[in-house]
Amino acid sequence: MFKDYFKYYKRRNPPPELESVIDLSNSASEQVRKLPVQCATQYETDKTIFGLKPINSWEIFELPHIPGLIFIRNPFTSSGQRYWITRCFKDYSRKPNKLNIDVHDVLGEKETWWDVCTKGDRRAALLIPKLRWATFGYHHNWDTKHYTEENKIEMPIEVEEITKVIAKALGFDNFNAEAAIINFYRMNSTLAGHVDHSEDNLDAPLISVSFGQSAIFLIGGSKYEDPAHALFIHSGDVVVMSGESRLRYHGIPRIVRACKTPWDDEELRDDVLVDSKDWCTAKSFISDARININVRRVLRPEQMTLTTCQPRRTWFSSRISIFSSAIFTLNLVNKFK
Numbered sequence: 305m306f307k308d309y310f311k312y313y314k315r316r317n318p319p320p321e322l323e324s325v326i327d328l329s330n331s332a333s334e335q336v337r338k339l340p341v342q343c344a345t346q347y348e349t350d351k352t353i354f355g356l357k358p359i360n361s362w363e364i365f366e367l368p369h370i371p372g373l374i375f376i377r378n379p380f381t382s383s384g385q386r387y388w389i390t391r392c393f394k395d396y397s398r399k400p401n402k403l404n405i406d407v408h409d410v411l412g413e414k415e416t417w418w419d420v421c422t423k424g425d426r427r428a429a430l431l432i433p434k435l436r437w438a439t440f441g442y443h444h445n446w447d448t449k450h451y452t453e454e455n456k457i458e459m460p461i462e463v464e465e466i467t468k469v470i471a472k473a474l475g476f477d478n479f480n481a482e483a484a485i486i487n488f489y490r491m492n493s494t495l496a497g498h499v500d501h502s503e504d505n506l507d508a509p510l511i512s513v514s515f516g517q518s519a520i521f522l523i524g525g526s527k528y529e530d531p532a533h534a535l536f537i538h539s540g541d542v543v544v545m546s547g548e549s550r551l552r553y554h555g556i557p558r559i560v561r562a563c564k565t566p567w568d569d570e571e572l573r574d575d576v577l578v579d580s581k582d583w584c585t586a587k588s589f590i591s592d593a594r595i596n597i598n599v600r601r602v603l604r605p606e607q608m609t610l611t612t613c614q615p616r617r618t619w620f621s622s623r624i625s626i627f628s629s630a631i632f633t634l635n636l637v638n639k640f641k
């Protein structure tokens with residue numbers, strides 16, 4: 305059962321054996337199959353984009369026993385890693401994004417988490433580990449699990465762009481980044497097993513990009529009773545849950561100290577640069593943390609907003625739409641069986 309695997313990998317004393325955790329950084333694993341890059345994008349495949357290495361150099365894997373789960377082994381340059389780590393800590397941790405610390409009333413009206421944690425404020429030691437998540441685009445509602453038009457802000461362009469490039473390279477056209485959660489993990493953090501089913505569009509892939517310390521990612525089946533597989537996620541790795549895997553239980557039972565720190569690697573050519581003082585601070589934060597950028601498409605292709613269906617339809621398009629909604633519902637019913 306998922307719960308038993310989760311408990312096992314979460315255990316502190318004695319710690320779990322990690323030999324059977326699938327590690328794609330050692331591609332000799334028999335449990336994985338290498339995939340080709342599917343589609344070129346509007347970007348040239350041999351150039352860096354937003355800190356991503358040239359697409360034609362990516363190593364993409366699938367796990368044949370988990371259809372639809374795709375894994376890209378760290379497609380980021382080292383300055384790409386520094387860029388995304390710094391953006392998450394410095395920029396995505398401030399308004400208008402929603403943060404878990406909003407309800408704690410620890411920041412004054414004009415204060416930001418980054419400023420308080422980096423400017424010698426005595427609240428810093430308490431505040432640094434308190435940051436657990438930030439949301440933007442359609443804000444994830446942790447209580448109702450429902451997105452609404454009223455609870456939404458803009459998606460940063462760079463998040464839209466990299467997820468489009470990643471989706472396209474895997475053969476998913478028309479991916480739109482519409483909701484994002486940034487998860488900030490400490491060394492003792494976990495994320496309980498769950499299924500992401502809040503999105504109206506469950507056919508679109510979910511794109512998850514991680515930086516910093518490593519994690520054990522546990523993925524089970526569509527039922528909580530199903531057994532689970534454990535995989536290592538290292539800094540820069542991208543996990544895409546698509547197709548059948550999109551509605552599988554998954555969670556993070558353990559953060560593991562990274563053996564390698566790819567953000568420190570030397571690299572000459574790059575398209576993103578970070579202020580060295582900001583990086584110095586972000587680097588100290590990431591030495592005890594993991595960041596996960598989790599991006600979803602919310603709307604179905606024909607939907608413009610959550611409340612209205614677009615646009616004025618012809619008789620023919622409305623028949624097609626009724627037919628495809630019926631198929632979609634049928635698929636969902638089958639998925640939840």
Ligand SMILES: O=C(O)CCC(=O)C(=O)O
Pocket residue numbers: 485487495500512514519521537554555556596598
């Ligand atoms: O941190 C991760 O790798 C997984 C995050 C996740 O499953 C989620 O935010 O729904």
